[in-house]
Amino acid sequence: MSHHLRTDEQVRAAMESELAASEACGRRATVTGVEKRLGVPHATFYRNHPQSIAWFKSRLAGRHRPATAPKAGTRSDDEADRLRRENSDLRKLVRIYAEAIRQLTVDKAALEDELQALSGVTSLTERRLHNADIGQS
DSSP states (O other): OOOOOOOHHHHHHHHHHHHHHHHHHTSOOOHHHHHHHHTOOHHHHHHHOHHHHHHHHHHHHHHHTGGGSOOTTSHHHHHHHHHHHHHHHHHHHHHHHHHHHHHHHHHHHHHHHHHHHHHTOOOHHHHHHHHHHHHHO
16 A cells, blocks of 8 residues: 655644644644644654654653643642542541441440340350359369
């Protein structure tokens, strides 16, 4: 299958177009996007335009470098603060629930003891302990 080779000017124009479109849409520009614009297969594009690809990647690196350094008061700082507050609130809830579970466990044990006392059933554990105390005397 033979593909029509693009000129360096056509490639550069497609790359500029991809960069502009990605900036307008708020997405990252890609070499794949340029290949689609030109209608050229990946291998053919890399084989015939390595300098243009290097230029394109350097432009991408230059565009994204300043964006990686967050400034004070930016949206990411606000998001981090919100997540810290949410984490703190969730930890408080976990402590409250843990205490409630502990209290329910104590109440359950007390109710079981009361039930055994009222029903006249002797606990085997209590009987063994009682018999062990008698045997040691």
